[in-house]
Amino acid sequence: MKRLAHPTRFERVTSAFEGLLGGIFSFAFDGGLIKENPVRGVKRFADRKGQRYLSQTELVSLGKALREAEQKGENLFAIAILKLLIFTGCRKGEIESLKWSEVDFQSDYLWPEDSKTGAKAIPLNAGAMETLNGIAALDGSDFVFPAHRGDGYYQGTLKVWMRIREEAGLNDVRLHDLRHSFASVAVSGGASLPVIGTLLGHSSTTITQQYAHLHDNPLRLATEAVGIKITEAFSENDI
Numbered sequence: 001m002k003r004l005a006h007p008t009r010f011e012r013v014t015s016a017f018e019g020l021l022g023g024i025f026s027f028a029f030d031g032g033l034i035k036e037n038p039v040r041g042v043k044r045f046a047d048r049k050g051q052r053y054l055s056q057t058e059l060v061s062l063g064k065a066l067r068e069a070e071q072k073g074e075n076l077f078a079i080a081i082l083k084l085l086i087f088t089g090c091r092k093g094e095i096e097s098l099k100w101s102e103v104d105f106q107s108d109y110l111w112p113e114d115s116k117t118g119a120k121a122i123p124l125n126a127g128a129m130e131t132l133n134g135i136a137a138l139d140g141s142d143f144v145f146p147a148h149r150g151d152g153y154y155q156g157t158l159k160v161w162m163r164i165r166e167e168a169g170l171n172d173v174r175l176h177d178l179r180h181s182f183a184s185v186a187v188s189g190g191a192s193l194p195v196i197g198t199l200l201g202h203s204s205t206t207i208t209q210q211y212a213h214l215h216d217n218p219l220r221l222a223t224e225a226v227g228i229k230i231t232e233a234f235s236e237n238d239i
Helices: 008-028 056-071 076-088 092-096 126-133 157-167 177-186 193-200 205-235
Strands: none
Touching: 056 076, 056 157, 076 092, 076 157, 076 177, 092 157, 126 157, 177 193
């Protein structure tokens, strides 16, 4: 699967500033406030928008790295959080701060109260349920992943991810790309964009449109299947 480069934080901030500055000068020039636009013709940083998705082979490598990390004594909370991120497509903060009161084992749903886009319902697949069932609640804490010290929740996932992704050979994969990979697998399985938007808790369909190009995957699989059948028919000997 093609890997798309991500802009650095400096490039993102610079691009945003250039866009804002260019808009201000254009407005001033059009309004007659200045005689010429000083940024006209200035080359801007390219807006390198793109998402990184894990291929099937990379998912296998990640699964292997997670198992090995657990065997080596890596933090179990971090491993469980990483599994839930890839199984649910949730944001890191939604899983790290998850409370037992937000987990419905009867209906297999998560009901996070402080999601970025407000309260929402997240259906849990078998992989997510198996992960949650393997976590023992700690007396005195409301959090599924309580902090080792204090009354808060565990927030060390990123450091563990940096080690695990290196073991998996995924050094260019950000933690948030696990969310994109969840969407990618959903699309390749035939899920519609509205369904994916609901699963990810998007506030608008515009956000979900970033996955629209991935709809080519199920179409390509379908046409390949047809092509195989036709090729087999063509190759049969006349009776």
